[in-house]
Amino acid sequence: MSDVVRFLTQRGGFATRGQVLEATGRAQFDHAVRVGHIVWVSRGRYGLPGLDLDVLTAHGLRAVLSHTSAALWHGWEVKTLPGTTHVTVPRRRRLATPPTAVVHRSDLGPDDVVGGICTSAHRTLLDCLRTLPADEGLTIGDSALRHGVRRDVLTDLGATVRGPGRPSVLHVVRHADGDAANPFESCLRAIALQVEGLDVRPQLRIVGSRATVRPDLVDRRLRIVLEADSFAWHGDRAALRRDSRRYNLLVVDGWTVLRFSWEDVMHDPAYVLDVIRRVVDARTQVLASTGRPA
Known part of the structure; x- marks a missing residue:
């Protein structure tokens, strides 16, 4: 690759x-x-190539792009690029499903479709948040807000959603944040949301004694920073040196900095969750011993 x-x-x-x-x-x-x-x-x-193939597949099936394929059509980033095209067709329509497509069945209304080829932003969010795991749903919720979908679209989803998947929708409605920088960071935050007592926010500014930095995820009360460390942001030695210095300065100022690789966040979330929980427990005990609110 x-x-x-x-x-x-x-x-x-x-x-x-x-x-x-x-x-x-x-x-x-x-x-x-x-x-x-x-x-x-x-x-x-x-x-990446393949997005145009989704449109061709939907046209060929006389179907509408939906779910993660629709999210990509809208220009939203996703956690994992789907290997097949997701489409929606009417409930009663007979269709031989090709191996290149995943067919969902629903009677879409006129407001549910845009451009005659893709589910609307509102419907796409509803479909994705109902059916996807928490990290994938949060990734799409963050990305939609980052790319211009209004917060009230998510608010309306939370107020009107009923039936299967409602808790998953409400979870993303509550936590989606357009300040999230990318899917990697969103997936790390999805793991952090499972840790009781931790309240991380994306891209908050920290004014330190020697530098002002904007880490990926910050809990101000516990003074914990979570960094999503990827090749994409350390493409050369200068970038690596710059970030190493800022992490060290955060530690000097009393912050605990945890750095997680893309591979661990995406493929070993149990490890990431365990590390974060251990650090939160330790920091909470320190605060309690010093008389600060825990």
């Missing part, structure tokens, strides 16, 4: 040209475009 493809995969399938150039360099970017490893998506944005 090339560095450019790895970078886009870790960002949920999309990135701006500037982001790709900063992470991988001009030569690798140009090569990836030339050989078709990445494709132009919209003004200044590039993505």
